Amino acid sequence: MADANNSVLVILPGIVIACTALLVFMADTFVGRRKEILPWIAAAGLVAAAAVAAAQWLDVDELGSLWDLVTGRGSAVFGGREGEAGFAGMVALDKFAFYCTLLFCVIGVLTIMLSDAYMKKRRDAMGEFYGLLLLVIAGMFGMAVSTDLIALFIAFELMSLPTYVLAGFLRGDVRSGEAAVKYFVNGAFSSAVLVFGLALLYAASGQTNYAGIAEAMSGLGADAESGLTVVALVFVAVGFGFKIAAVPFHGWAPDVYEGAPTPVTAFMSVGIKAGAFVGFLKLFTIAAVGLGDIWTAALTVLAVLTMVVGNALALPQRNLKRMLAYSSIAHAGYLLLGLIATGASLDSAGSSAVLFYLGAYTFMNIGAFGILVWIRNRRAFRYGLDEVAGLARTMPWTAIGMALFMVSLTGIPPLVGFWGKFYLFTAIVDAGMTWLAIVAVVMSAVSAYYYLRVVWYLYFREAPEGAEVVADDAGPALGSAVAVTLAALGVLALGLYPSPLISAAQGALRVLIGG
Amino acid sequence: MLAPALGALVEYADRPLSPSTVPGRRAGPTIHMTSEYLTNWFYVWSFIVSGAVLVVLILLVSKLVNPSHPTPGKLAHYECGIPPVGSPWSPFAVRYYVFALLFLVFDVEAVFLFPWTLVFRTLGTAGFIEMMLFVAVLVWGLVYAWRKGALEWA
Numbered sequence: 050m051a052d053a054n055n056s057v058l059v060i061l062p063g064i065v066i067a068c069t070a071l072l073v074f075m076a077d078t079f080v081g082r083r084k085e086i087l088p089w090i091a092a093a094g095l096v097a098a099a100a101v102a103a104a105q106w107l108d109v110d111e112l113g114s115l116w117d118l119v120t121g122r123g124s125a126v127f128g129g130r131e132g133e134a135g136f137a138g139m140v141a142l143d144k145f146a147f148y149c150t151l152l153f154c155v156i157g158v159l160t161i162m163l164s165d166a167y168m169k170k171r172r173d174a175m176g177e178f179y180g181l182l183l184l185v186i187a188g189m190f191g192m193a194v195s196t197d198l199i200a201l202f203i204a205f206e207l208m209s210l211p212t213y214v215l216a217g218f219l220r221g222d223v224r225s226g227e228a229a230v231k232y233f234v235n236g237a238f239s240s241a242v243l244v245f246g247l248a249l250l251y252a253a254s255g256q257t258n259y260a261g262i263a264e265a266m267s268g269l270g271a272d273a274e275s276g277l278t279v280v281a282l283v284f285v286a287v288g289f290g291f292k293i294a295a296v297p298f299h300g301w302a303p304d305v306y307e308g309a310p311t312p313v314t315a316f317m318s319v320g321i322k323a324g325a326f327v328g329f330l331k332l333f334t335i336a337a338v339g340l341g342d343i344w345t346a347a348l349t350v351l352a353v354l355t356m357v358v359g360n361a362l363a364l365p366q367r368n369l370k371r372m373l374a375y376s377s378i379a380h381a382g383y384l385l386l387g388l389i390a391t392g393a394s395l396d397s398a399g400s401s402a403v404l405f406y407l408g409a410y411t412f413m414n415i416g417a418f419g420i421l422v423w424i425r426n427r428r429a430f431r432y433g434l435d436e437v438a439g440l441a442r443t444m445p446w447t448a449i450g451m452a453l454f455m456v457s458l459t460g461i462p463p464l465v466g467f468w469g470k471f472y473l474f475t476a477i478v479d480a481g482m483t484w485l486a487i488v489a490v491v492m493s494a495v496s497a498y499y500y501l502r503v504v505w506y507l508y509f510r511e512a513p514e515g516a517e518v519v520a521d522d523a524g525p526a527l528g529s530a531v532a533v534t535l536a537a538l539g540v541l542a543l544g545l546y547p548s549p550l551i552s553a554a555q556g557a558l559r560v561l562i563g564g
Numbered sequence: 565m566l567a568p569a570l571g572a573l574v575e576y577a578d579r580p581l582s583p584s585t586v587p588g589r590r591a592g593p594t595i596h597m598t599s600e601y602l603t604n605w606f607y608v609w610s611f612i613v614s615g616a617v618l619v620v621l622i623l624l625v626s627k628l629v630n631p632s633h634p635t636p637g638k639l640a641h642y643e644c645g646i647p648p649v650g651s652p653w654s655p656f657a658v659r660y661y662v663f664a665l666l667f668l669v670f671d672v673e674a675v676f677l678f679p680w681t682l683v684f685r686t687l688g689t690a691g692f693i694e695m696m697l698f699v700a701v702l703v704w705g706l707v708y709a710w711r712k713g714a715l716e717w718a
Contacts, residue, residue, distance in 0.1 A: 071704055078711035 059135030059142045062102040062150050063190040069094025070183035077176020084175040088168070088528070091179040092161050095186065099154035102147055138258050139197040145404075148557035149193035149327045152408055156320045157186045159415045159536065164312035165528025166426040178218065181211040182316065189320060192328030196335065198247045198257040201328055205243065208324050209236050209292070212317060216309040228308030235291060235301040243288025249281035250336070259336040266339050279343055285332070286347040292325040293381045296354040303362075306374035307432075311425070314370065315418030318377040323407045326384060330400055334391055345392035348385050349485065355382030356492040363499045370432045372499055373417060376458060379496060380410060383470060383489055386477045394480035397558040402472035404554035409457075409469035409543060416536030417454040423447060423533055426526050434503065439512030448507045450537050455500040457540045460493050464544035472551065662714050666706070673702050 057064065073090050080086055134141040160182060168175050184207065191204025213236060217229025251257055253275070254265035266273040287298065294302035306314045333344055359379030366372035384406055390399025424430045424437070424447060441448035457464035470493060474486045543550055680687070680695055687694075709715060 071701070074708050075704065075711075078708065 056135035056140075058105070059133050059140055060190075060194060061105065062098040062142075063187050063194070065098040065101055066094060066183055066190060067187040069097070070180045070187065073180040073183060074176055077180070082172075084172050087175045087179050088161050088165070091183055092158050094183060095154045095157045095161075098190075099151055102142075102150040102154075105142065106144075106147055134196065136200075138260070139200040140191075140194040141196045142194055145327070145331070145557045146190075146193040148404060148553060149323070150190055152323060152404075152411065153186050153189045153193070153320065155408075156316070156323065156411050156415070157182065159411070159419075159532050160312055160316040160320070162528040162532035162535075163315060163415060163419050163422055164310075165532075166422050166526030167310055167312050167529075169526060174218065178215070181215055184211045185215070185316075185320065185324075189324030189327075192324045193331075195328060195331065196259045198251060198259075198262075198332075198336075201332060202240075202244055202247060204328065205292075205325075206240065208321065209240065212236075212313075212321060215313045216305055216317070218310050218313060222308075224308035225310065226308075228305040231301045232305045232309075239288045239291030239298070242284050242291070246281050246284025246286075246288060249277060249284060253277045253281055259332065262336040263338055266337070273339060274343065278340055282337060282340060282344045283347050285329070286344060286351065289325060289329045290351050293322050293384070294378050295351045295381050295385065296358040296378065299355070299359070299378045302378055303371050303374040306377065307368065307370045311370065311418055311422045314374075315415050315422075318373070318418070319407075319411050319414050322377070322381060322384075323411070326388075326403060326407060330388060330391075330403060333388060334400060338395070341392040341395065345389050348389050348392070349482075352382050352385035352389060352485065353488055355379065355385065356489055357382075360492045360495045363496065366499065367434045368432050369421060369434060369437070369503070372434070372503075373414070373421075376496065376499070377414065379492065380414075380458075382492075383473055384410075386473050386485060386489060389482065389485065390473075390476040390480040393482060396476075396480065397555070398479060399473070399476035401551070401554040401558045402469075402476045404557055405472055405547075405551050406469040408550050408554070409465040409540075412536045412539035412543065413454050413457045413466055416450065416533055416540060417458065419529060419533035419536060420447060420451045420454065422529050423526075426529060434506055435513060437503065438506045438510035440506075441508045443512060450533055451507060452504045453537055453540060455503050457544065459497045459500040461497075462544070465540050465547060466544075468544065468547040468551070659717070662709075666709055666714065669702050669705055669709075673699065 069091060072094070073087055076090060077084070077087060133143075161179065164178065168178060171178075188204050188206070188208030188211075191200065191207055195201040195204050213229055213233040216232045217225050219225035250262065253273075254262040256262045256265050266278070289295075290298040291301075306318065309317065337344055356379055359375050359382055363372055363375035363379060366375060384403055387399040387403035387406065390402070391397065392399075421430075421432060424440075424444070425432075427444065427447075430436055437451070440451070453464070457466035460466045460470040462468075470489075474489055477483075477486045477489070676698065677695070680691070684691070
């Protein structure tokens with residue numbers, strides 16, 4: 050109890066987000082018809098959380114050095130140390146968590162803006178939507194700060210449960226209901242496998258704290274790599290694989306991504322993936338750092354299958370939402386390379402490449418889904434590939450945006466997707482697994498087919514009959530337009546000048562690994 | 565991969581437990597885990613077996629010594645005196661689920677409140693404040709349900 054105040058400070062950004070969620074829920078019942086204020090409250094809460102996280106890292110007289118702090122050059126510290134642990138070591142706010150908090154707040158704000166077009170037609174459900182979204186982000190924050198198996202699992206569930214509701218948000222729509230049920234059943238199953246793995250990890254080490262597990266494992270010496278730890282880490286990898294939709298645990302993803310409301314799909318493909326990756330990155334690189342051989346082997350199988358199957362299944366898709374779902378699976382495969390590189394070489398380059406890629410992927414993928422939301426806001430649209438044919442003539446700016454995101458997802462310079470893949474593939478080559486990098490590059494080349502086919506349809510195909518632009522009943526959704534524009538600017542700016550983000554990602558890991 | 569893993573599991577369970585391998589365990593003589601396990605499981609199994617034997621025995625004896633004169637009235641399904649009407653698989657009002665959800669609010673609260681009262685003095689003011697915050701969040705949920713009209717039967 051002595052460190053109660055201190056502990057509260059450590060998770061203060063998460064508390065701000067969770068309290069904002071409660072506020073949104075309650076405000077929903079008081080504002081009557083003026084529900085436009087709810088997204089503003091939610092966004093303000095996220096900005097406040099980001100500000101709290103930033104302020105915690107700054108001494109008052111060092112306000113000017115925020116930039117240096119973000120880029121990892123700064124000397125600003127939290128509570129006089131590099132990181133601050135709270136609740137008896139259950140959580141720790143360090144530079145890694147700081148980077149992730151900022152990333153999650155950006156994802157959240159972009160999603161809130163993106164959902165503008167969507168929520169205008171469903172004003173009654175605004176409170177639930179934004180409240181649940183904030184709760185998921187609070188869970189993602191928990192994933193980033195957890196340094197204990199129990200805290201990790203609670204954060205994992207907090208991140209998962211509201212997402213099931215969000216996936217089924219279109220009440221009365223059969224596909225949305227199917228998405229929610231499929232996601233829930235698969236998610237509950239994966240949670241069970243995960244918690245079984247965590248329990249076995251505890252059985253093997255007698256500790257729930259990450260540092261304690263690592264210590265107990267190194268104390269065991271050669272005995273540490275027993276069958277028990279193999280089973281434990283494989284189970285943890287399975288639970289993690291479900292959440293990031295890695296093959297062969299991807300079965301739910303296409304149906305869920307297609308059935309869920311598009312802003313939710315954008316959020317799931319970016320936010321949930323980021324939350325899962327940062328949580329398990331911390332678990333694998335701190336707790337299981339001495340068992341790198343085991344989990345690297347498990348993740349290598351996942352990565353190869355995910356890259357090959359994800360890209361291969363994306364090829365025949367003619368529904369854009371489904372195509373992006375399979376592409377999202379494939380990108381999870383690329384991201385796994387960073388974790389594998391860290392496990393194989395014990396170098397932080399792979400993990401910082403993951404952090405960088407999560408930032409880059411946020412802009413690319415939210416932008417791509419945002420374009421779909423925007424087109425649907427402007428005219429009848431069922432996400433078919435044929436429906437975007439000739440879009441360059443009727444909606445030139447939208448077509449430019451879509452082309453930009455598709456090219457960036459392919460990984461063509463000078464856009465940010467190229468740098469993301471560049472750092473990931475460099476890390477895996479440096480870790481001595483060149484064959485894996487070759488698989489990844491070949492599969493990237495395959496992905497060019499289905500990404501650039503969209504661009505081909507946009508510019509070199511004739512528009513189908515009756516595809517005129519019609520104004521939406523609810524009027525154009527400015528928030529969605531702003532979100533897509535910001536994402537496009539992010540893709541361009543970080544593509545031309547990626548060094549701030551990459552140095553921030555590297556700075557975030559200086560403490561976490563080898564420190 | 566599974567077969568060697570299982571083999572290793574058995575090997576692991578069978579390993580001698582020295583104080584250094586189990587953190588938090590007091591130093592003591594090395595115990596062989598298997599024998600300790602077998603002793604414990606022996607009691608469990610004897611309970612299971614004797615329980616099963618007892619049930620079968622009682623049913624058998626009652627079957628043998630009981631006079632049997634079945635009539636239609638005796639064979640009817642009997643529940644609280646009234647003969648059942650229709651199939652029990654009838655639809656029921658889905659609004660009951662709201663009450664199940666609201667019940668959870670208080671259920672979880674009680675589960676957490678009881679152990680708290682036992683250590684109330686030890687935790688002191690900080691513990692009191694934390695518990696009040698916890699209760700406040702749950703009350704917040706109840707007020708939300710109230711404002712949303714979940715408490716009205718309509």
